[in-house]
Amino acid sequence: MESEKRKTKIVILGAGSFGHAMAHISSHNSTNEVVIYVRNKVVCDYINKNHINPKRFKDTPLPPNIVACNYIKEAVKGATILVHAIPTKPTKRFFQENLKHFPKGVYYLSTCKGIIVETH
Numbered sequence: 352m353e354s355e356k357r358k359t360k361i362v363i364l365g366a367g368s369f370g371h372a373m374a375h376i377s378s379h380n381s382t383n384e385v386v387i388y389v390r391n392k393v394v395c396d397y398i399n400k401n402h403i404n405p406k407r408f409k410d411t412p413l414p415p416n417i418v419a420c421n422y423i424k425e426a427v428k429g430a431t432i433l434v435h436a437i438p439t440k441p442t443k444r445f446f447q448e449n450l451k452h453f454p455k456g457v458y459y460l461s462t463c464k465g466i467i468v469e470t471h
Contacts, residue, residue, distance in 0.1 A: 360384045362430045364445075366394065366419070369462060370436035371407045377434065378414040385417040388426040395421040424452045432458045439465040 361377040363370045366389040377385045389395040397405045398419035402412050420426040427433060433453065437445055442463060453459075 359431045363387045365436035395419040435461040
């Protein structure tokens with residue numbers, strides 16, 4: 352009896368250029384379920400309807416295992432891995448507002464780059 356492959360839910364926090372790239376890379380394994388957390392509902396709906404990010408890489412269709420979600424609590428529910436692709440400056444506020452929604456024991460990969468000027 353062949354064992355069924357277990358889906359990995361990877362949530363990309365941020366729908367900018369880098370988040371878009373991370374989603375594409377994460378989707379290469381077709382058993383992965385990839386969710387892009389998008390703040391803007393209009394962009395979220397457009398991605399889900401047309402499978403294209405209207406603001407980034409407009410000529411590159413998103414693979415079928417990528418969906419968008421604009422509700423953080425729903426996006427991270429059942430996640431195996433969270434990929435932080437949000438710019439450095441809003442990161443502190445993002446954590447303050449949303450950390451309570453992150454599943455316990457989830458792997459967290461930060462792709463942040465840059466510094467917060469006020470702290471240096």
